[in-house]
Amino acid sequence: MDGEAQETHLLQGIPDNYGGVKVDLTEPMTVEDFVPKLSASLVAWRSQGKKGIWMKLADGLDNLIAPAKAEGFVCHHAEREYTMLTSWISELPNTLPANASRRIGVGAFVLNKNTREVLVVQEIDGHFKGTGVWKLPTGVINEGENIWEGALREVEEETGIKTKFVEVLAFRESHQAFLERKTDLFFLCELEPITFEIKIQDSEILAAKWMPIEEYVNQPWNQKKEMFRFMANICLKRSQEMEYMGFSTVRTMGRENYLYCNSDHANLLNATRGLASISTPTPR
Amino acid sequence: MDGEAQETHLLQGIPDNYGGVKVDLTEPMTVEDFVPKLSASLVAWRSQGKKGIWMKLADGLDNLIAPAKAEGFVCHHAEREYTMLTSWISELPNTLPANASRRIGVGAFVLNKNTREVLVVQEIDGHFKGTGVWKLPTGVINEGENIWEGALREVEEETGIKTKFVEVLAFRESHQAFLERKTDLFFLCELEPITFEIKIQDSEILAAKWMPIEEYVNQPWNQKKEMFRFMANICLKRSQEMEYMGFSTVRTMGRENYLYCNSDHANLLNATRGLASISTPTPR
Numbered sequence A, B: 001m002d003g004e005a006q007e008t009h010l011l012q013g014i015p016d017n018y019g020g021v022k023v024d025l026t027e028p029m030t031v032e033d034f035v036p037k038l039s040a041s042l043v044a045w046r047s048q049g050k051k052g053i054w055m056k057l058a059d060g061l062d063n064l065i066a067p068a069k070a071e072g073f074v075c076h077h078a079e080r081e082y083t084m085l086t087s088w089i090s091e092l093p094n095t096l097p098a099n100a101s102r103r104i105g106v107g108a109f110v111l112n113k114n115t116r117e118v119l120v121v122q123e124i125d126g127h128f129k130g131t132g133v134w135k136l137p138t139g140v141i142n143e144g145e146n147i148w149e150g151a152l153r154e155v156e157e158e159t160g161i162k163t164k165f166v167e168v169l170a171f172r173e174s175h176q177a178f179l180e181r182k183t184d185l186f187f188l189c190e191l192e193p194i195t196f197e198i199k200i201q202d203s204e205i206l207a208a209k210w211m212p213i214e215e216y217v218n219q220p221w222n223q224k225k226e227m228f229r230f231m232a233n234i235c236l237k238r239s240q241e242m243e244y245m246g247f248s249t250v251r252t253m254g255r256e257n258y259l260y261c262n263s264d265h266a267n268l269l270n271a272t273r274g275l276a277s278i279s280t281p282t283p284r
Helices: A002-007 A031-047 A062-070 A147-159 A213-217 A220-224 A226-241 A263-272 B002-007 B031-047 B062-070 B147-159 B213-217 B220-224 B226-241 B263-272
Strands: A021-025 A052-058 A074-078 A082-088 A101-112 A117-123 A138-140 A163-173 A185-193 A205-212 A247-252 A257-262 B021-025 B052-058 B074-078 B082-088 B101-112 B117-123 B138-140 B163-173 B185-193 B205-212 B247-251 B258-262
Touching: A031 A062, A052 A062, A062 A074, A062 A082, A062 B062, A101 A147, A101 A163, A101 A226, A117 A147, A117 A213, A138 A147, A147 A163, A147 A185, A147 A205, A163 A226, A185 A226, A205 A213, A213 A220, A213 A226, A220 A226, A226 B258, A226 B263, A247 A263, A247 B226, A257 A263, A257 B226, A263 B226, B031 B062, B052 B062, B062 B074, B062 B082, B101 B147, B101 B163, B101 B226, B117 B147, B117 B213, B138 B147, B147 B163, B147 B185, B147 B205, B163 B226, B185 B226, B205 B213, B213 B220, B213 B226, B220 B226, B247 B263, B258 B263
Parallel strands: A021 A052, A101 A185, B021 B052, B101 B185
Antiparallel strands: A052 A082, A074 A082, A074 B074, A101 A117, A101 A138, A101 B101, A117 A205, A163 A185, A163 A247, A163 B258, A247 A257, A257 B163, B052 B082, B074 B082, B101 B117, B101 B138, B117 B205, B163 B185, B163 B247, B247 B258
């Protein structure tokens, strides 16, 4: 009886594999109800030798963020649906993993091998607005979306062209101010076109066309900045000799996870499993 | 005079390249002060034809999150230092990029080529606690840290071994519940050891040693789950023949950005620029 009564004054938490506790709050709660429960829970967790506390507050419980921070929590990360707070309550060194979240972008190199033309666009807004520069279709992958899927989606949304994923040719890592909306991991993907008739997305795309690969690469802007020059030249090399080899996907059994690895090796893995077709995955 | 008076009732915003506005609030504000300013600002922005509004609330301004959401904002993402809210106020289709944040992990394949032994650890806590499984050093990269840097840091922290970055051998993409603390992009990196004497990190690591590569690969756990088997076998192949080729880094001029691409190509790029040494980068 006493145990039960005490239980109602604590937040429900479940232990994790790291000597910590995970609390998942989804029901509205007043600050007056929350603060004493949180204080009592912290006392209990400390006495149990717990280390890291993860507290997930669903959208709508934003009134609890400031009181939790007043009790020592910090924001770990947030999404539209929730805010994740953490607190390290142990005397040991803090081993909670950093958020280290990266925004992931994709650029699509869609090559028509018969004509050696590449699919390029001009965007209505953005960095190259009004410059006349033709660029590869690019975009940001969605939550829960695979990189290769994001590349296919962006190309179809922007230009109407349907494609198959071929390889990740390279990726770029950069650290830029968030508000510039630059992604900090950018994957250059080769896609193979299945359809060729362009239908542009009116809201974002000013123009799209098939452009001879050399003409694309030789645009002054592509030659000026080293990172762009390197990526453009990888596309050129790929179009000329197919000697450049990137990473292909292997879908593993069970959960839908993908390994991206050396393409020769991926082909071997897929072939030996009788799953060669999965080396060019199609959307779910 | 009228213009100035009106100005004080609006939030300060600066235009972005996409027809939007960026608001960066850092000073404490009461809800009573904030709400009328936000309402008036939204009226002004709508009349100016603005589309996406980005509002960055510094840590400490958490009292403004709920009122902003009541005015139509949603949480885009958050870090320890701030919460980023967005609102799409145009009739046009919403083109604000999704957060699409990924947690990035690294696993380090540190091979002593002379003995064909690989550096392995057992962690105090975590998924393999008490199983006797020997695993590669792994970790989560920090905010603003490069992938290759994170791999070097984790190895040195966990085992005391100093290394040089060689290649990204493969990467894995998975979509798992956050609270499991699984990363959703995991980069398998080959590192070359510079020192060999192990000194373990007491707080996280139970044991560390150099283990013959075949013994590491043949652990039952490494053979059971397909994703682990594939990655272990890439390490084995790499150790046997050096025929497997991954992605190396090329540091580009100007800002400290890295391109990861086919290693032959990266060596060529670095060599032609007289920067071959940068193909094995060292920490900043």
